[in-house]
Amino acid sequence: MNAVIPNPAKRAADGGAAALPAAGPWRIRADRGLAPVADTVRALLAPHLGERLLPDDASPAHGSEIVLTLDAADVPLGRTVGVAPTGAAEPADEAYGLTVTAEGITCRSRTPQGVFRAATTAAQLLLTTPPDGLLDAQELSDAPRYAWRGLMIDPARCFVTPDDVRRVIDVAALYKLNVLHLHLTDNEGWRMELPSTPSLTGHQDAAEERHFYTVDEYRELQTYAAQRHVTIVPEIDLPGHCAALRTALPELPPAPAPDGLAGRFPFVPPLDLTDADTHAAVAAVLADVCALTEGPFVHIGGDEAIGITDECFVASVRELRNLVRKFGKRPVAWQESARAGIGPEDIAQFWVDVPMMDLPDTAEELAGRPELVATGLTMEVVGALKTFFAPSDHDVERILAGGARLLLSPQSHLYLDRRYAPEVTPAAQAKDAARLGFPHYRPRSVEHTASWDPASHGIPDERIAGVEATLFGETLRGPDDLTTLLLPRLGSVAEAAWSGRAPEWSEYRTRIAQHARLWRARGLAHFAAQDVPWQ
Template identity: 30%
Template sequence: MDLIPAPTRLLAAPDDTPFTLDDSTLIDAAPGTEGTARWLRATLGAAAGLTLAPGTDGPAIRLRTDGALAAEGYRLAVRADGIGITGGGPAGVFWGAQTLRQLLGPRAFRRAPLDGTAPRVPCVSVEDAPRFGWRGFLLDVARHFMPKDVVLRYVDLLAAHKLNVLHLHLTDDQGWRIEIRRRPRLTEVGAWRTRTKVGLRESALWDERPHGGYYTQDDIREIVAYAAERHITVVPEIDVPGHSQAAIAAYPELGNQDVVDTAALPVLTSWGVNPNVLAPTDSTLRFYEDVLTEVLELFPSTFVHIGGDECPKDQWRRSKAAQARIEELGLADEDELQSWFIRHFDRWLADRGRRLIGWDEILEGGGRAKGRAAAENDEERREGAQAPAGQVTEHGLSPGAAVSSWRGYAGGIAAAQAGHDVVMCPEQQVYLDHRQHGGDDEPVPIGYVRTLEDVYRFEPVPPQLDGEQARHVIGTQANLWTETLDSVRAVDYLAFPRLAAFAEVAWSRLPAPGLRDYEDFTARMAAHYRRLDALGVEYRPPAGPHPWQRRPGVIGRPIEGAPPIV
């Protein structure tokens, strides 16, 4: 049936008469399935030119829930007299509807009917449930701003592949992309840069056009609601204490003013790890508490990502104010100072019923923090803050803090062994901005070669974890950073078809460790390419880039000798 991701169990009845969708087809939606009914009318109804009216008497698509199934699991049964989709919850029903759409063929992925032919669905029985609860995709809208319609389009593309987390990277040195009403200069100043490096730092090319943009709070509410209707959680990332020059450009007092003229810092126009980081002051903490207060009002996600990666310590070493803070807090060094910064927001989010998630650097510098946790809590209570009592792990973080493991598997292994939940997203395997082929025609080639097959063979759970530790791997995520991606066409090229392979890694359970049938996957991709065509996705063709997908003369930074997949 060419389904992607592959379901757990599929039985076809090729001799039975297919079910035909026509003007008499109804949607019989039980309580809890109304969202999927709306989606079916808006997508399949539009593609087939059908009303799909509500009703119970006659041929119908019948939507039900059954608590005996896993929450995101579903059963799909197609018979000559109707279609039944039963999910363990509303999300399961929705994923079953996504499978139905694939069974209807590529035309079901268009927005209007091509002719008057009635769609036919083969008789089939599918039982399915996901392997991981977190099946994520990071879209970096900070380096190159992606307008709201692009984000909404990617929500639909994630839904079509049964991915359920959109990680929006909203702030960085090169731009601040979310309206914060308490701090208006973040978007008045921080959302705009004067020009942009074309390629990476080694390139001599510049795009001299100003670049920028941001999402209003109503835009964010719309994105979050649109995603929720498709059972996708939007996780915001507000980067601290590194990757913060756009914020410092807007509010110079956030920077280390005793070592650099922060008033002269612009929103960064180039790329790379940047030395201009946040000052470790109480006023900086209060500033970001204001930011996160509004973020929590907009995003209902349990997890809030605070970055925590690539924070050079040179300015803190040179700053008398930062050194005084280290001494005041009884810290050993600048690594512990960063840990103190992260742990503050770990506790702050926990007080509000949320969970911090950060890149694997948040594990560093916290080794001595466990013994200081009680004293710090007492101090914060004296200051009127609501510091939670409770345990911390060996890394100084609360047990509820989670880790995005990007620098290989090591951070995720250490986090899981310490009892933290982990989202596996190692750069060497699932950074989709890395080049897809070693050929000279690849546009702005950066990073390792990671082919469609490489991504398909990625295993999120490392063998070093025992059974209890492995349960802390709550999911996996593919990340797409946009330093070299200045348009949605460029984003499409690097995301697809590899995101389809990743979706199967995240959803489909293996019959045994290491048993992924790439030949079977590529055979199913032949049909899936036609679905992507119907959706208007400008993916990389198997034979290589089209001429208009190349970027001759724009150098990248290819890395040779890629590490093994597992």
């Protein structure tokens, strides 16, 4: 069975040809210019194939071959839209073709990126097939719809070690994602060492378990990701979500607050970039982040700046953008940043509107939502949330009117820090399922996530930067929690980002069911949802 995710657009089976044994052994052979791709493919396959993966100098007479070649024969020209995460003026040509014969698998494209995408398809064909199984003789071809296909993880709230970040990068690459967005700062923590401001992480230096990335580790993660054609985008979340920064720099004054807010609800005062000392501190931070980042983008946050006047928010966001550009990078921000003005060079990450928040309108409705009642939510707080988020209902209009691009991350489907629905939860995972996921979100099935269609928001394709799933870490305790919330839901997000449409559930569920074999071999915990016929 073809269990590839994303599902290739074109498949032609050769029913008259002999099948290919999955057992191998396997040898990788590449065009001279594709040696780095071959090395990366070997690294991805090694944990699965072990001794069945032969060294490069093994005789071609032994085993089957995975051939990597720059060959445009029968490779389709795809129509890729969006923003290239590498900063290129046009998206990379990632279109590929793949042929399975009795002798082996040939991966071909016009570019190294395309050859690598073909190779991840070959890897999935192999790794979702039992060692004693057969691969059908076939021709596959495909090309991506969206140039930016991302995943955000949240080391700020639950630190993800460098080794575990590499494991996430490998999974992202296997599913043809090409951006890893690191939410590095928030109220709960600051996870990036900066030479100009050692106090941000200095208090952790003596700890046995260090919970930040050193300069060298950050560089190494970027190199590792680039080898897998994944771009790392760091996020320094400002002017709100700044408690960790305030702990390190307690002398910075609070931003001016709206009248009547103080004392009603607890909040960490946002930063005021019109203040000279605050501006200098933030400029030093962003100068370091931009200098250490190899990719072209730096995310400046801009979301949920609770407790700041509109005027100060506008001035602060504009200056954050200006600083990132001054230091040679292109800013990305959450959708709220559009309220500070927005232009054609900007990218705004769309994540919420009030209807998407799915909040109750009456006390009776609240009483019928046990996941909300358990958090102590009251109708007063519900009203305050609706008022605070009301401007979000018009953010997309602002972004489109300003000529900017939208990065699609709707909370309704692509926030993977959502609890799994009880009706699809196996008994063995019921305790973890009740603990994992942001409690204000309605629990949903795996099918719900897979039902998301990028076209459902009515945004013209040419205005979409790309697609990005997010996984915030409020309820995580370690890497198993992270992958349990990611898997299996990441597969359908990757398919929608690559193909531009939702998979057909009854067919998709049989493909994702084969991938548990791949995750187990990589030591990745996953959620065994009961709406999937696992193999």
